[in-house]
Amino acid sequence: MKAYYSGTGCSRATGLVYGGTWAKGLLYGGKALNYGCKALKTAFQSTKSVGQTIKAVKSAVTRTPATKLFQKVHNLGASATKEGLKKIESIPELLIQETLQGKGYFASKYKPTVSEALEAGEKFLGRGYRSIGRSKDGVFRNADRLRQFRIDSNSLMGKHDPWIPHFHLETFKPENIYKPYTNNHIPFVE
Amino acid sequence: MDNIKIETKGLILNGELKNWNIFIEDLDNGEGAYLILLTSPDISKGYDDWVENFDNLKGYLKELKWEIQWQDENS
Numbered sequence: 001m002k003a004y005y006s007g008t009g010c011s012r013a014t015g016l017v018y019g020g021t022w023a024k025g026l027l028y029g030g031k032a033l034n035y036g037c038k039a040l041k042t043a044f045q046s047t048k049s050v051g052q053t054i055k056a057v058k059s060a061v062t063r064t065p066a067t068k069l070f071q072k073v074h075n076l077g078a079s080a081t082k083e084g085l086k087k088i089e090s091i092p093e094l095l096i097q098e099t100l101q102g103k104g105y106f107a108s109k110y111k112p113t114v115s116e117a118l119e120a121g122e123k124f125l126g127r128g129y130r131s132i133g134r135s136k137d138g139v140f141r142n143a144d145r146l147r148q149f150r151i152d153s154n155s156l157m158g159k160h161d162p163w164i165p166h167f168h169l170e171t172f173k174p175e176n177i178y179k180p181y182t183n184n185h186i187p188f189v190e
Numbered sequence: 191m192d193n194i195k196i197e198t199k200g201l202i203l204n205g206e207l208k209n210w211n212i213f214i215e216d217l218d219n220g221e222g223a224y225l226i227l228l229t230s231p232d233i234s235k236g237y238d239d240w241v242e243n244f245d246n247l248k249g250y251l252k253e254l255k256w257e258i259q260w261q262d263e264n265s
Contacts, residue, residue, distance in 0.1 A: 104206065105228070105237040133223045133242045150240055152225075154217070160227050161236020168240075178241060178250035185237060 092120035099124070099169040099184040107162060108186040117167055117188060121149035124169050146172045148180070155185075162187065194251060195260040196224070203257040212258060214247070226250065 089097065091112045098108060112120060121140065128143030138151040150168035158164045166187045170180040200212045207228060215225040224247045226239040241247045251258075 133240075134218070137217075137223055137240075139223075139240060139242075152223075152240060154215075154225055155238065160225075160238055161229065176253045178246050179253040180239060183237060183239065 090119075091116045092123055095120040095169060095184070095186060096124050099171065099182055102182045102184060104181075105183045106185070108184050111187050111189040113189050117151070117186065120169065120186075121151065121167070125149055145177060146174065148172065164188075193258075193260070194247065195262070199261040200258040201261075202228075203259055205254060205256055207256075212256075220244070 091110055095108060095110055095112060095116075098110065124147055125140055125142040126147075129140050129149075131137070131139065132141050133139050136153070138153060138156070140149045141147065148168070148170040150170060154160060155166050155168060158166065162185060164187050166185050169182075169184045169186065171182040172179075173181045194214070196214050196216050198213070202208060202210045202212055209231045211229040211231070211233075213227045213229075215227060217223045217225055222243060224241050224244070226241070226247075227236065228238065229236045239250065241250050
């Protein structure tokens with residue numbers, strides 16, 4: 001019975017994202033919602049605490065406005081992580097995934113804050129990265145030189161396409177170390 | 191590619207960005223990095239690459255195997 005309600009709640013919430021008028025700007029919330037629902041469904045039968053979480057989701061779905069709902073589900077996803085369930089990705093992680101799964105030149109669908117951008121860059125490079133070019137250039141390569149985080153002044157100031165402040169996460173192939181295999185152009189949040 | 195023109199508009203004649211425009215900007219007066227600006231034919235899209243120095247710029251263009259018609263070669 002509980003499982004039935006959780007399924008219904010998830011479906012309703014997903015419907016809000018994909019069919020509702022709030023869809024634009026709430027896509028991230030929608031993604032979090034889906035992950036949260038999946039994780040909660042998986043865990044329902046095994047842990048009591050997650051069962052309580054489902055109850056909270058059901059309550060949230062029926063009683064709160066959409067924006068608050070997404071925040072609640074996002075928070076619930078974090079608590080589900082403590083139980084060893086699937087983690088809801090952060091913006092820096094989504095940027096890294098997007099870069100590693102992409103190919104060629106493209107513009108990111110995400111708009112991180114400056115601190116999220118820096119976090120993404122640091123995580124993307126890992127340990128042992130170094131600055132290349134002149135110190136003021138703002139270009140960093142990881143230890144094996146196949147990943148680059150570029151926050152150069154021209155991009156940062158939006159001096160060229162897409163004409164807004166942006167930075168880059170780039171990957172290289174061992175056989176092509178000068179021309180990026182992936183060049184993700186990522187705008188900052190407005 | 192031996193024929194590299196800095197601060198000159200060019201047209202890419204082959205490869206995945208055929209018919210795109212290229213412009214190489216010298217960021218450090220010949221002593222440092224270069225920015226490669228790439229613009230689609232209808233200028234609706236634009237991307238940029240960065241290389242550390244002129245040797246790397248040569249390596250970049252060699253990897254791409256682009257044929258480029260520079261604007262001052264049209265006449």
